[in-house]
Amino acid sequence: MDTPQTILIRPSSIRAAINLFAIFVAMYFSELASFSLSIDEEVAAFRTDSSIWIAQGRWGAYLIERFLIPNPVMPFLAPAIFGVGCVAAYLLVMDAIDKHQLSIAEYACFAIFCAFPTWFFIVEFYSNIAAVGIGMAASALAIWLINKIGIPAAGSRFLVAVAAGGFAISIYQSFAPAILVLGIAVGVLQARAGIERSLSKDLIRVGALVGGSAIFYAVGNAIFKSFTSKRSEYFESLFQPGFFFQHPVVVTGRVLEAMGGALGLDSGTYGVILWAVPLLLILGGWTLFKESSRTTLLLLAAALVCLFIPFGVHVLAAGIMPVRSLVGLPIAVWLFVYLAVTSSNAGISIVSAILLGVVIFQIQVIQNYRQASSYLVDKHDTLLAAAIYDRLAAMRGFDTKRTYALTVFGGRPFATNYPRPPSSTVGYSFFEWDGGNAWRIAYYMKLLGYSNLNGPTEQQVDQTIVRLSTMPVWPAPGSLEIEDGIALIRLGETPSSANRQALARVANR
Known part of the structure; x- marks a missing residue:
């Protein structure tokens, strides 16, 4: 032994x-x-x-x-x-x-x-x-x-x-x-x-x-x-x-x-x-x-x-x-x-070897579907982040040396004909997850080099939620604003769970 x-x-x-x-x-x-x-x-x-x-x-x-x-x-x-x-x-x-x-x-x-x-x-x-x-x-x-x-x-x-x-x-x-x-x-x-x-x-x-x-x-x-x-x-x-x-x-x-x-x-x-x-x-x-x-x-x-x-x-x-x-x-x-x-049993082993080859091929199909979906959503998110920052930088009073909190209303889904398994994150955009999560989006954009963005505090969310809910949806003009050092962007029609909670807090005051 x-x-x-x-x-x-x-x-x-x-x-x-x-x-x-x-x-x-x-x-x-x-x-x-x-x-x-x-x-x-x-x-x-x-x-x-x-x-x-x-x-x-x-x-x-x-x-x-x-x-x-x-x-x-x-x-x-x-x-x-x-x-x-x-x-x-x-x-x-x-x-x-x-x-x-x-x-x-x-x-x-x-x-x-x-x-x-x-x-x-x-x-x-x-x-x-x-x-x-x-x-x-x-x-x-x-x-x-x-x-x-x-x-x-x-x-x-x-x-x-x-x-x-x-x-x-x-x-x-x-x-x-x-x-x-x-x-x-x-x-x-x-x-x-x-x-x-x-x-x-x-x-x-x-x-x-x-x-x-x-x-x-x-x-x-x-x-x-x-x-x-x-x-x-x-x-x-x-x-x-x-x-x-x-x-x-x-x-x-x-x-x-x-x-x-x-x-x-x-x-x-x-x-x-x-x-x-x-x-x-x-x-x-x-x-x-x-x-x-x-x-x-x-x-x-x-x-x-x-x-x-x-x-x-x-x-x-x-x-x-x-x-x-x-x-x-x-x-x-x-x-x-x-x-x-x-x-x-020779017959069973031969048939099983063929079936194993089929399974391996199907696994590669699954893997490549996921890779295609990941590649496309990555392109989508990279271009969307650049477009958002370009419009932000073009706004009057924007200062590259200043850090802006980012508040978001709704999310922007990524549409694809590739499978998006429900228990996976593959094929899902950073701009749509959680219905549009300001902290996730800010972290993602910072990873891409847009370093003067940060997530908001609860007070900043409550301060901007009413205005966010009345803004037009991206990419329409007016869908992005700067207000008191806070960058506001409305990405979707439907409010996220965090948006609804903020609206409820403001309504109860």
């Missing part, structure tokens, strides 16, 4: 890592070769206090941003680190199931492991993705450690595994179900390969790892939160466990709908239907049923459970969670695809 040092220096592992990273580059080439900002990154680019991650319970992300990548909003490097994390995780998984020389099929399946479309919903955020790659590698390391029986000091090894798993969860809480899925997947593949182990004991060990990692995470979370009073209203609003007991049918329906969308059964989630994915799931399940020489039903049940585990958090969140939270789903789908493509 290999020692930890052996796996690090084995020449075949180095070659495999290079090949796998090349596959990652092929799947994410458009992401690696561009720099398209997503909503929230205009704020992250100016952030000097990374304790916002602690408020969200993500103290591992805080440590990474605080000490490793102070400003993660950058091209190439952030998604490249994610790729390195995926490669490291895949090699650890392959080693755990005693696959030291990767076949063509195993290389091909890596495309699902690292680029199943749910990943795209988190890859779009530069501020998250590098840390998520590190979390992916830490998760796989935890599973690898508890599976290497031949390594001495099992007790201390388990503690290291718990620390690695806990750190992964501290980067993104969705790694908790992902570690469970990964552990079950490795156990299923080991049993299928005939490795002499007890599947039931392996599952108990994985459960203990997840439980220990959760405790490690919770202790760290309590420690880090004791140093800050910040709270995340958005993060706290997601969890509504009582809603399930009040409306179990509604939550169940929402979870099933989310599963169908995430597995590509409709075009609402990704913009295309991934019709080959359910076929691969069926072929993978059939392969496992036919090839397993022992505990057939237990293996199949464990594999099927992997498809449901990533949606467990949905039950605690009234059935609604962003697609980016499904970190464990690519692993679960990869398990079934891997089973199908490596089937001992």
Whole structure:
């Protein structure tokens, strides 16, 4: 049995890592070769206090941003680190199931492991993705450690595994179900390969790892939160466990709908239907049923459970969670695809290889749709920002040395014929998000170099809201004004939620 040092220096592992990273580059080439900002990154680019991650319970992300990548909003490097994390995780998984020389099929399946479309919903955020790659590698390391029986000091090894798993969860809480899925997947593949182990004991060990990692995470979370009073209203609003007991049918329906969308059964989630994915799931399940020489039903049940585990958090969140939270789903789908493509039945393996090629092609279609939408909205926002500033600069009394607060009424939507998934920010303009958010727009324009603009105070909003509500809509003449050091612009007809609140405050005075 290999020692930890052996796996690090084995020449075949180095070659495999290079090949796998090349596959990652092929799947994410458009992401690696561009720099398209997503909503929230205009704020992250100016952030000097990374304790916002602690408020969200993500103290591992805080440590990474605080000490490793102070400003993660950058091209190439952030998604490249994610790729390195995926490669490291895949090699650890392959080693755990005693696959030291990767076949063509195993290389091909890596495309699902690292680029199943749910990943795209988190890859779009530069501020998250590098840390998520590190979390992916830490998760796989935890599973690898508890599976290497031949390594001495099992007790201390388990503690290291718990620390690695806990750190992964501290980067993104969705790694908790992902570690469970990964552990079950490795156990299923080991049993299928005939490795002499007890599947039931392996599952108990994985459960203990997840439980220990959760405790490690919770202790760290309590420690880090004791140093800050910040709270995340958005993060706290997601969890509504009582809603399930009040409306179990509604939550169940929402979870099933989310599963169908995430597995590509409709075009609402990704913009295309991934019709080959359910076929691969069926072929993978059939392969496992036919090839397993022992505990057939237990293996199949464990594999099927992997498809449901990533949606467990949905039950605690009234059935609604962003697609980016499904970190464990690519692993679960990869398990079934891997089973199908490596089937001992030649007919199944050939059909599965063809279907895998179809899925990879469809993933590229999804990726390129997103890239086209990002490119066009970036052009739109850049030109709109320039037009706004040009008109502002042409106004009488404008002083380039003075900083102006920006108040906004309504938003200006970006119209495109490319898919704009509802759980994503891709294809949405900085000038339309939140119905027109003055702080977001000001931050975005400052990123472009229009440095003498800033967001408004509540007093400045209330001072200008009535006038804003009567101005013509951009780009009509009079849709932009300067008043007492405040730049007013009406971008849309419909008031945002913040606009309505300001109008209500003024009306109540």
